[in-house]
Amino acid sequence: MPHPDQVYISALLNNDAEKIEEIYRLFSGKICAFVVSNSGSESEAKDIFQESLISIYSQAKDKEFELTCPFEAFLFMVCKRKWYNVLKSGRKKTETNLSSDVSHNAFADELSARTIEKEKRMKLLEQKLRSLGESCQKILNLSWKGMHMEKVAEACDVSYAYVRKKKSECIARLTKLIKEDPQFSELKYI
Amino acid sequence: MIDYEKIERYCRGLMDEKERIQFEGEFNSNAELKAEVDFFRANMMDFIQHIKNEEERAHLLKTIKEKEGHFNAKSDDTKIIPIQRKLLRVAAVAAIILAAFYLFTPEPNLYAEYAIHEQVEIVTRGVDELPGLTKGVNAFNGKEYKEAIPFLQKYLENNSEDIEIQFTLGICYLETDQIEKALEVFNAQLQANTVFRRKALWYKSLTFLKSNDIDLAKETLRLVEPDSSYFLRAKSLLLELE
Numbered sequence: 317m318p319h320p321d322q323v324y325i326s327a328l329l330n331n332d333a334e335k336i337e338e339i340y341r342l343f344s345g346k347i348c349a350f351v352v353s354n355s356g357s358e359s360e361a362k363d364i365f366q367e368s369l370i371s372i373y374s375q376a377k378d379k380e381f382e383l384t385c386p387f388e389a390f391l392f393m394v395c396k397r398k399w400y401n402v403l404k405s406g407r408k409k410t411e412t413n414l415s416s417d418v419s420h421n422a423f424a425d426e427l428s429a430r431t432i433e434k435e436k437r438m439k440l441l442e443q444k445l446r447s448l449g450e451s452c453q454k455i456l457n458l459s460w461k462g463m464h465m466e467k468v469a470e471a472c473d474v475s476y477a478y479v480r481k482k483k484s485e486c487i488a489r490l491t492k493l494i495k496e497d498p499q500f501s502e503l504k505y506i
Numbered sequence: 507m508i509d510y511e512k513i514e515r516y517c518r519g520l521m522d523e524k525e526r527i528q529f530e531g532e533f534n535s536n537a538e539l540k541a542e543v544d545f546f547r548a549n550m551m552d553f554i555q556h557i558k559n560e561e562e563r564a565h566l567l568k569t570i571k572e573k574e575g576h577f578n579a580k581s582d583d584t585k586i587i588p589i590q591r592k593l594l595r596v597a598a599v600a601a602i603i604l605a606a607f608y609l610f611t612p613e614p615n616l617y618a619e620y621a622i623h624e625q626v627e628i629v630t631r632g633v634d635e636l637p638g639l640t641k642g643v644n645a646f647n648g649k650e651y652k653e654a655i656p657f658l659q660k661y662l663e664n665n666s667e668d669i670e671i672q673f674t675l676g677i678c679y680l681e682t683d684q685i686e687k688a689l690e691v692f693n694a695q696l697q698a699n700t701v702f703r704r705k706a707l708w709y710k711s712l713t714f715l716k717s718n719d720i721d722l723a724k725e726t727l728r729l730v731e732p733d734s735s736y737f738l739r740a741k742s743l744l745l746e747l748e
Binding site for chain 1: 508509510511512513514542545546549550552553554555556557558559560562563565566567569570571572573574576577578579622624625731732738
């Protein structure tokens with residue numbers, strides 16, 4: 317049986333403005349207090365909160381995703397991990413106060429770790445895709461956004477056979493670039 | 507030679523049964539091919555979904571930004587106080603006036619919505635000996651852009667290599683409607699390919715937005731790359747402008 321807070325996940329998946337407003341009203345105060353008490357500003361807290369909602373949305377697009385803890389605990393842990401990454405990056409002078417009034421939840425901990433790791437992986441892959449040549453980017457973007465390969469061939473003004481061969485080469489290059497990046501071997505699969 | 511297009515079609519379930527069985531036979535007897543199939547399944551399937559969802563993500567971000575006025579707002583959801591009819595009429599008229607204002611002057615509001623400037627940190631610079639810079643940065647952080655400009659300009663006379671303060675000065679120009687000067691700063695960062703180049707592209711689009719040059723704003727927004735931390739904001743703004 318899905319967790320009752322699944323409604324907030326559905327709100328993000330369905331872009332439900334009313335519920336998103338509710339997420340702000342119910343949960344943003346604690347996130348703000350946490351960031352502000354850990355060397356951040358309210359504006360930075362807002363950025364972290366908004367980025368975390370997008371990360372949760374991306375994780376929830378996974379067919380196998382299941383909310384196994386209260387939404388607040390999950391959101392809080394994602395924000396917390398994101399904020400620590402900012403602090404770790406050295407951009408901020410840190411004075412940390414790790415305690416919070418959101419109780420620790422092992423499910424939220426695990427789910428948020430998975431969410432952040434997936435986001436890191438997607439960022440790395442996006443970066444590698446951007447480093448391919450223009451034609452490769454065009455072919456992969458169009459076909460992965462759902463365009464049929466015959467239409468992709470038309471859009472690129474090449475033959476169907478050529479575009480399929482080219483796509484295979486582009487994926488091969490992308491795969492090689494990903495594997496060669498030292499950051500890739502540091503990624504965890506949770 | 508490995509056919510990656512075939513691997514993709516297999517992993518995405520786009521093969522018919524005959525082709526699928528044949529391909530499974532192939533990779534079960536070829537360790538190299540099997541490793542590539544496993545790699546694709548573990549990494550690229552999520553990524554394809556991620557690319558596919560790009561537009562949807564941008565729409566969601568647009569809603570999230572529209573609702574940001576509720577961030578850290580004091581909770582008022584415990585009681586709904588009944589509003590008298592007369593008060594309701596006043597509220598309705600105010601809403602109509604507000605809606606008309608938004609309809610006819612969309613860009614300045616959009617600008618205010620999207621132009622959120624990061625605070626500048628001076629603690630990491632060790633610049634106690636530079637009170638002028640401290641004053642300039644404090645004025646900038648306090649949104650006193652006009653006041654910040656002379657201090658930042660003075661500091662840059664002897665520290666022209668400080669690209670962060672150059673950028674901060676560019677934002678002050680933008681906020682005080684010195685459009686040409688702002689563009690000059692952002693273009694210089696783009697041309698010199700500094701670490702602020704992605705931020706410069708975003709701010710260039712905000713500059714065009716502020717000067718109501720919507721076509722140029724849209725054109726610039728389209729250049730924001732997916733690995734830029736401004737990408738979703740750019741997509742969201744582009745949707746608003748289109």
